[in-house]
Structure formats: structure tokens, C-alpha cells
Amino acid sequence: MKVELRNIHKRFGKVHASNDIALTIPAGTIQGILGENGAGKSTLMKILSGFIQADSGEILLDDRQVSIKSPADAIQLGIGMLHQDPLDFPPMRLVDNFLLGHAGGLFPNHKEVAWDIQKLNAQFGFALDPEAYVDSLTVGERQQLEILRLLWLGARVLILDEPTTGISASQKTKLFETLRKLAEQGKTIIFVSHKLEDVDVLCHKVAVLTAGKLMGEMNPPFDQKKLVELMFGKEISLGERYSAAAEGATLTLRDLAVEDARLQLSNVNLELRAGEVVGLAGMEGSGQGLFIRACCGLLRPVHGKVTLNHLDLTGKSYHVYKQNGATFLPASRMEEGLVPGLTLTEHFILAEETQGVFINQERGLVLAEERIRSFNIRGTPTSVVESLSGGNQQRALLALLRTPLSLILLEHPTRGLDIESAIYIWGKLKERCKQGSSIVFASSDLEELLQYSDRVIVFYSGKSTPPLDARSLTAGKLGELIGGAGWDEWETEQSA
Amino acid sequence: MKKNIWINLGFQAGAFLLALLITTLILIFAGAPPLKAYGSILSGAFGSQKNLIAVLISWSPLLLTTAGVLITFAAGLWNIGIEGQMTLGAIFATWGLRLFQDTNVSPALIIAIGLLFGMAGGALWAALAGALKTFGGVNEIFGGLGLNFVATALTIYLVFGPWKRPGVGSMSGTKPFDEKLWLSTLPGTALSPWGIGLSILAVIVVFILLRGTYFGLKLKAVGKNMRSAFMLGVPTWQYSMFAFLLCGAFAGLAGAIQVEAVYHRLLPNISNGYGFLGLLVAMLINYQAIWVIPIAFFFAALNVGSIQLQIVHKMDSSFAGVLQDLLVLLILLGQGARERLLKKA
Structure with a gap:
């Protein structure tokens, strides 16, 4: 089925998540949608699959204008979306999962559905047991289940959001085979990803999104350099860099290995000098999160040693790290940083050392007024934090930091902020470096990484480079590494 | 800020009156004259020293x-x-x-x-x-x-x-x-x-x-x-x-x-x-x-x-419970309604 998007606009508050998107995808095409996190890929796909509605614009299927008001509308029209986290019902059988989304009669016909599943299985070479329970499946199998289910419901357009995250290499091969087969049948595949290599081997056509805008389209053979340029914006100009790194290690990591349910990170070594800034580059969920949480006791390493100020703190809790001068400001400000419903003053009181039983309200107010002034926060001591803008929330978080600190860990310190706020925040952070604090920050902004880091560690699917000197890096090289290209150097080293 | 307090109070009063209205209807359906019933509650609570205690x-x-x-x-x-x-x-x-x-x-x-x-x-x-x-x-x-x-x-x-x-x-x-x-x-x-x-x-x-x-x-x-x-x-x-x-x-x-x-x-x-x-x-x-x-x-x-x-x-004495529960329910409902309305405004 041919899909055509015309002048799609969608705003979330101040963010223009889809800005005049126009895209035509002929039937039988595998269309890649490439872009960094927050570029507007998911928004666009959610509009097409009915999860959200565009503010304006048209959607045409086979040259007929349609209105998609819900996911049910979308599937009725033949558009099915495969989400990053499968939307299935783990404690139920496969057949039941099929029947749930089906607008059928009162009494579901299990037998017939099980038979349908077997037929689809045979067509794509899957081995899904209709009577098995969903929670016994791997992520890859759940993906297969979801694809079959959507096809069974009559999908002629399949949207896949980051489908290669969390599945094995052989499952990926299988997935790509399936997608190619579907395209041959005339189905339209929309493949959303930030992985250059996946797009490279699979897609017939690629569109690159940046900050809500369609930056360009490309046909194979894909020029990786060009794609990187499109993804991260053409002009990457660096301001003057300055460094305050001194001698003496604040944080050392020795042969560190950490893991969560999805990802494993191993053999990480770092010696962080006082006043140094280390940037963590990589697409969201490539291992930076694990790394940063292992540096402050939020994640217990499975192997290796973490030393802070020459104290072995391996396996200790976050509060022990905090007492020893480390602090972490996560990306989700309102979830893991600030407490909605409490005022700025209350936050400053909480963040300082507890003194006695009763709160000295007057001193709290003085403290709040002083911090609000010196951090240029647009708010009053009695403002509740949720009433502040993103930039001001970030300033407030920084204003909460105690003095002195030896290690500040940050995730996306300037994401969603205007340039003025971003510069301001880095000014404040660099002041901290001059006082001897070391900084480790994760970011998806290449410019920020190159400008403010002394060294950069790049992450890709749970692999990490050794700390690289930021002066020797270019935006192009960094972009390639983030996309998974040019890793041979370290891979041979690791296997050797 | 001031205005908010008044809006808040208005919603509370509205919820209270609504609760009273519904309990009155229940009383009527139960065959008890509402005014007399409310009178009995009042005198039951404050009518004598014994009751007050x-x-x-x-x-x-x-x-x-x-x-x-x-x-x-x-x-x-x-x-x-x-x-x-x-x-x-x-x-x-x-x-x-x-x-x-x-x-x-x-x-x-x-x-x-x-x-x-x-x-x-x-x-x-x-x-x-x-x-x-x-x-x-x-x-x-x-x-x-x-x-x-x-x-x-x-x-x-x-x-x-x-x-x-x-x-x-x-x-x-x-x-x-x-x-x-x-x-x-x-x-x-x-x-x-x-x-x-x-x-x-x-x-x-x-x-x-x-x-x-x-x-x-x-x-x-x-x-x-x-x-x-x-x-x-x-x-x-x-x-x-x-x-x-x-x-x-x-x-x-x-x-x-x-x-x-x-x-x-x-x-x-x-x-x-x-x-x-x-x-x-x-x-x-x-x-x-x-x-x-x-x-x-x-x-x-x-x-x-x-x-x-x-x-x-x-009548069953659990009537007090009916009034109390209605009151809480409607006040909470009023808060929800207020938030929705103010958000839209």
C-alpha cells in the first residue's frame, strides 16, 4: 500500500515534534526513518498509527485521504505498528493474544486461530507454538508474534520502532529476511532506527529527521558520512574549548562489568582526574546509563572495582557515594531529581545537611533567595518545581548541589534547553571543575560532547571505547562510532 | 492566588450541597420526612448533655x-x-x-x-x-x-x-x-x-x-x-x-x-x-x-x-455513613472536576 504524508505538524507545548513533514512511500518499499533521540521519529510513527493525532496535515493511503483517530482505525485501514516494547499480554497464550485485538463475535474460535498461526508460521519459517504462554518467549520471538498478529489482522503497512534493540544477531537476520519477504509481497515497511548499519543493509530508501524536520532523503548506496551529517546537523562548529584537568584521580574504575536485563557492559577502565570532564557518547540505551549508574552505586557491578577519592566503594549504596562527595543528576528531572509538589525552598532545605529537628524557615528562605539569584532561576522561593520551565528546573537541580563535591554525574545536562540556558549551565559546571570537581556526563549532542569534554567514551550496544582524547576527535568520527561504524580497532584489541 | 481559594471554596460548598441533596432524596425514598430526620440527627448529637458527651x-x-x-x-x-x-x-x-x-x-x-x-x-x-x-x-x-x-x-x-x-x-x-x-x-x-x-x-x-x-x-x-x-x-x-x-x-x-x-x-x-x-x-x-x-x-x-x-x-443508623461517604466522594469528585476545568481554561 502506498503511504503519503503531507505537511504533518505536531506540537507538544513549545516543542515542534513534527514540522511540516512530507514523505511518500511507494508500496513494496522498506523505508528507513533515521534520526537521533528526540528527532521526532516516534511522534511521526504514532501519528501514522493512530496513537496521537497531528495538529494539521494529511495522510493518504493509496491516494485516498484518510483520518486515523485511534490504533483501531489504523489497523482497520491496514496500518500496524510494532512498538519498541511489545504491547502483548505476557501471562496469556499466543492464541489469546491474537483474539484480544480481534473484533470478532462473542465466542472466539480458538481452533481456527491456532490454525491461522500455524499457516503464518510456515510462510515465514517461524516456530511459534500457539498454545505457549507469551512470557516464555524471547524478545525476538515476541516480535515475531507481534508481526504475525498484525498481518493476521490485515496489516499492509508495518511500522517497526527500533526493532533490532535487544534481539540476537540470528534473530535480526531472520527479522530482516521476513521484512524483505513482506516487501516482495507488496507490503510497505517503515523501519525506524538510529542504527546506520541496520538501515544500510535493509532499507530501499532512507529519510532523516532532525529536531522534527525532515532533513533529507537518500537512496542506496547510502553514504554514511552524509547520513551522519544529516542526523546531527550540517554545521558542527566548535567554540573555544577549555580544560581545567589537574593531577590526582577522583574516580577510578578497574575492569568494571555491569549489566541489566537488556545489556552487558564489561572491561571498563577509567581514571578520572580532578577537574576533568569525561563525555559519554552513544545512542540512548547503548550502555552509558549502566556506566553512569555504576559510578555512583545505583547499580552494583558484577565484576571489578570502583574507587572514589582512594576509597574502595564497590558495592556500596548511592547514599554512601553521596556522603563521599559524588552526586548524580539523571535525565528525567521530574522523576529522579525534583519532587513535584514541593517548593524550591523545600528542595534547598532537603538538599542541605539536616540540622536538628526543626527547620529554620527563615534560613531556608534566605538560602533559596540566594540560590535563585545566583543560578538565575525564573521562579520564587515558594514556586513548586513543576511550575518551572525545563531550563529553570535544570538550573534548580544544579543549584541543589552541595559544596564541595568531588564527582558530578549528569545525564543529558542540557537536553531540551535553549542555547542560553545550556551555556549558562556549562558555565556553572566548569566553575565546579575549577574547584576540583570531576564531571562525567552522557549526551547525544555531538557539539556538547566535543566542546566540553576532555575525554570521550563512546558506547554502542554494550561495547565501549577506551577514553578518547576529545581534541583528536571530529564530529564525523564521533558520529560514525555512535552509529556503530569504525569499531574494528578495539574489537581486534579485545579479542586479542 | 486569592481567586483560586474562592473557586476552591465554591467547589467545596457545591459538593457539600450536592451531598445533602442526594441524602435528602434517599431519605424521601426511605419514607422519612427529611427535615425531621435532619432535626433528629441534630438533637441526637447536641440535644442533651448525655448526647454531647x-x-x-x-x-x-x-x-x-x-x-x-x-x-x-x-x-x-x-x-x-x-x-x-x-x-x-x-x-x-x-x-x-x-x-x-x-x-x-x-x-x-x-x-x-x-x-x-x-x-x-x-x-x-x-x-x-x-x-x-x-x-x-x-x-x-x-x-x-x-x-x-x-x-x-x-x-x-x-x-x-x-x-x-x-x-x-x-x-x-x-x-x-x-x-x-x-x-x-x-x-x-x-x-x-x-x-x-x-x-x-x-x-x-x-x-x-x-x-x-x-x-x-x-x-x-x-x-x-x-x-x-x-x-x-x-x-x-x-x-x-x-x-x-x-x-x-x-x-x-x-x-x-x-x-x-x-x-x-x-x-x-x-x-x-x-x-x-x-x-x-x-x-x-x-x-x-x-x-x-x-x-x-x-x-x-x-x-x-x-x-x-x-x-x-x-431507619438504619448506618445512614450517617451514607452521608459521610457521599460527602467525601463528592468533595473528591469536585476536586477532580475543578482541576479539569482549570486546566482547560
Whole structure:
């Protein structure tokens, strides 16, 4: 089925998540949608699959204008979306999962559905047991289940959001085979990803999104350099860099290995000098999160040693790290940083050392007024934090930091902020470096990484480079590494 | 800011009137003349000194349970288990009195020991719900509900088993304690100035705790956003446990006062719904400690006053519950409606 998007606009508050998107995808095409996190890929796909509605614009299927008001509308029209986290019902059988989304009669016909599943299985070479329970499946199998289910419901357009995250290499091969087969049948595949290599081997056509805008389209053979340029914006100009790194290690990591349910990170070594800034580059969920949480006791390493100020703190809790001068400001400000419903003053009181039983309200107010002034926060001591803008929330978080600190860990310190706020925040952070604090920050902004880091560690699917000197890096090289290209150097080293 | 307060008040008044309207309709359907029924409630609560004293007697445990749940609500916890905590308070107080009643310890000291035992019993029962939540991942609503049933069963076991009256056990409870072990009351009544005094003190303590202390602020931070509170350095699960312990102690004290001042014995259903009513009061006052004293009094008056309905109009006395529940429901609904409307505006 041919899909055509015309002048799609969608705003979330101040963010223009889809800005005049126009895209035509002929039937039988595998269309890649490439872009960094927050570029507007998911928004666009959610509009097409009915999860959200565009503010304006048209959607045409086979040259007929349609209105998609819900996911049910979308599937009725033949558009099915495969989400990053499968939307299935783990404690139920496969057949039941099929029947749930089906607008059928009162009494579901299990037998017939099980038979349908077997037929689809045979067509794509899957081995899904209709009577098995969903929670016994791997992520890859759940993906297969979801694809079959959507096809069974009559999908002629399949949207896949980051489908290669969390599945094995052989499952990926299988997935790509399936997608190619579907395209041959005339189905339209929309493949959303930030992985250059996946797009490279699979897609017939690629569109690159940046900050809500369609930056360009490309046909194979894909020029990786060009794609990187499109993804991260053409002009990457660096301001003057300055460094305050001194001698003496604040944080050392020795042969560190950490893991969560999805990802494993191993053999990480770092010696962080006082006043140094280390940037963590990589697409969201490539291992930076694990790394940063292992540096402050939020994640217990499975192997290796973490030393802070020459104290072995391996396996200790976050509060022990905090007492020893480390602090972490996560990306989700309102979830893991600030407490909605409490005022700025209350936050400053909480963040300082507890003194006695009763709160000295007057001193709290003085403290709040002083911090609000010196951090240029647009708010009053009695403002509740949720009433502040993103930039001001970030300033407030920084204003909460105690003095002195030896290690500040940050995730996306300037994401969603205007340039003025971003510069301001880095000014404040660099002041901290001059006082001897070391900084480790994760970011998806290449410019920020190159400008403010002394060294950069790049992450890709749970692999990490050794700390690289930021002066020797270019935006192009960094972009390639983030996309998974040019890793041979370290891979041979690791296997050797 | 000013305008908001008036809008707020308008919604509250609207909800109150609506609750009144619906209860009036129910009264009409039940065949009771509404005005007369409301009149009976009023005279049932305030018509005589005896009635007023009855209101004060139920005011005291309600103050304590409301004060308790304000703490758990501040910590973001739904302490449904408060009924059981009050019951355990009554059981422990009875236990304390029984332990010392035949010794030479001075009666005043035994009475104090009974109150302390009660607080400890309530705290223990709350700690169980807290531990289930913190270490077992059992939601405090389910844990609390389960523990309520256990507490009831335990009371019945004690009343009919080990602590039964000489002869045969009866639903009317254990053998009453000797008069010297009663908490002093106003002559000829079951109203204990001590009980009232301690209850009001509890409300004041909670008010100060939540308003001006580090403990209260940290508790609120935990209640509003546990992850952020943790990142700010608050030991989160410990604070949840503290909240449970404190609330349990207040509920236990309420149970102990029921034993020592009102019934002078342990009997089944001694918590009498005061715990749940405390949850309602807390919701009705939007968790603002400053309103506990008057609103708890109003609820106590409704409870006592509606007993008249049964006598005069042959209606079920649970009518007070209908009015109370409607009130809370509609006030909450009003808050939701207000938020929606203001957001749209």
C-alpha cells in the first residue's frame, strides 16, 4: 500500500515534534526513518498509527485521504505498528493474544486461530507454538508474534520502532529476511532506527529527521558520512574549548562489568582526574546509563572495582557515594531529581545537611533567595518545581548541589534547553571543575560532547571505547562510532 | 492566588450541597420526612448533655486515627490496616492491664503501662504491613486489609479462648477490669479528659511534625516522589517504616483508650470503624492537619446523631455513613472536576 504524508505538524507545548513533514512511500518499499533521540521519529510513527493525532496535515493511503483517530482505525485501514516494547499480554497464550485485538463475535474460535498461526508460521519459517504462554518467549520471538498478529489482522503497512534493540544477531537476520519477504509481497515497511548499519543493509530508501524536520532523503548506496551529517546537523562548529584537568584521580574504575536485563557492559577502565570532564557518547540505551549508574552505586557491578577519592566503594549504596562527595543528576528531572509538589525552598532545605529537628524557615528562605539569584532561576522561593520551565528546573537541580563535591554525574545536562540556558549551565559546571570537581556526563549532542569534554567514551550496544582524547576527535568520527561504524580497532584489541 | 481559594471554596460548598441533596432524596425514598430526620440527627448529637458527651467520646479515637493516617498519607501510603492497628492496640492494652492487675504496682502506673502497650501493639501491627510492603513487595492496601482480618480473628480467639470470662465466653467481651484500672472519666460518663487531651495532643504533634520539621519534609518528599527523594539523600524505605510505626502507635493509643476509658474490657469489633472513618476525614480535609479537629467533631456528631434515626424513624443508623461517604466522594469528585476545568481554561 502506498503511504503519503503531507505537511504533518505536531506540537507538544513549545516543542515542534513534527514540522511540516512530507514523505511518500511507494508500496513494496522498506523505508528507513533515521534520526537521533528526540528527532521526532516516534511522534511521526504514532501519528501514522493512530496513537496521537497531528495538529494539521494529511495522510493518504493509496491516494485516498484518510483520518486515523485511534490504533483501531489504523489497523482497520491496514496500518500496524510494532512498538519498541511489545504491547502483548505476557501471562496469556499466543492464541489469546491474537483474539484480544480481534473484533470478532462473542465466542472466539480458538481452533481456527491456532490454525491461522500455524499457516503464518510456515510462510515465514517461524516456530511459534500457539498454545505457549507469551512470557516464555524471547524478545525476538515476541516480535515475531507481534508481526504475525498484525498481518493476521490485515496489516499492509508495518511500522517497526527500533526493532533490532535487544534481539540476537540470528534473530535480526531472520527479522530482516521476513521484512524483505513482506516487501516482495507488496507490503510497505517503515523501519525506524538510529542504527546506520541496520538501515544500510535493509532499507530501499532512507529519510532523516532532525529536531522534527525532515532533513533529507537518500537512496542506496547510502553514504554514511552524509547520513551522519544529516542526523546531527550540517554545521558542527566548535567554540573555544577549555580544560581545567589537574593531577590526582577522583574516580577510578578497574575492569568494571555491569549489566541489566537488556545489556552487558564489561572491561571498563577509567581514571578520572580532578577537574576533568569525561563525555559519554552513544545512542540512548547503548550502555552509558549502566556506566553512569555504576559510578555512583545505583547499580552494583558484577565484576571489578570502583574507587572514589582512594576509597574502595564497590558495592556500596548511592547514599554512601553521596556522603563521599559524588552526586548524580539523571535525565528525567521530574522523576529522579525534583519532587513535584514541593517548593524550591523545600528542595534547598532537603538538599542541605539536616540540622536538628526543626527547620529554620527563615534560613531556608534566605538560602533559596540566594540560590535563585545566583543560578538565575525564573521562579520564587515558594514556586513548586513543576511550575518551572525545563531550563529553570535544570538550573534548580544544579543549584541543589552541595559544596564541595568531588564527582558530578549528569545525564543529558542540557537536553531540551535553549542555547542560553545550556551555556549558562556549562558555565556553572566548569566553575565546579575549577574547584576540583570531576564531571562525567552522557549526551547525544555531538557539539556538547566535543566542546566540553576532555575525554570521550563512546558506547554502542554494550561495547565501549577506551577514553578518547576529545581534541583528536571530529564530529564525523564521533558520529560514525555512535552509529556503530569504525569499531574494528578495539574489537581486534579485545579479542586479542 | 486569592481567586483560586474562592473557586476552591465554591467547589467545596457545591459538593457539600450536592451531598445533602442526594441524602435528602434517599431519605424521601426511605419514607422519612427529611427535615425531621435532619432535626433528629441534630438533637441526637447536641440535644442533651448525655448526647454531647457521646459525641466527644467518639471524637477522641477519630482524632487519633485521623492524625495517624495524615502521617501515612504524607508518606504516600494508604494505611488501610489502621483498623487492625487499633484492634491490636486494644489487645495489647488489655494484655498490659492483665499482666499487672494482680500485682502491687500502683494503678496509675498500670494504666500508663496499658496505654504504652497499646501504642506498641498498634506500631507492631503497622510495622508488619510496612515490612510486607518494603521487603515483600505487598501493596500496603492488601497487606493492611489482610492484617485487619487477622486482628479481628485474634480478638475473637482471645475473648472466647484464653481471656474468656469466668464460666462461658461471650461476644460482650472479657471480664471488665477492676474500677481502679479505669482511665479517670467525668463522673457518671465514659468520657475521659485524659483521652481527649491525648488525642488533641496527637493532632498537634502531627501538625507540627508535618509543618516545621525535617522529618515531615522528608516524609513528604518520599510521599510525593520516592525516586527523587532517594536521589536527594533521603533514606526512603526507612521513612516509610517510620510513617507506619507512628500511625500504628496513634491507632494503638486509640484502641487502648477504648479499653481503659470506654469499655473497660476487650470486646470484638472494638475498633468500630474509627480507622476507616479517619481515612475519610483525612481525604475530606485534603490532608491538611489544621482541619482535623473540627471535621472529626462533625463526623463524630453525625455518627452519634444518626442513632436517633433508628429510634425515632426506625431507619438504619448506618445512614450517617451514607452521608459521610457521599460527602467525601463528592468533595473528591469536585476536586477532580475543578482541576479539569482549570486546566482547560
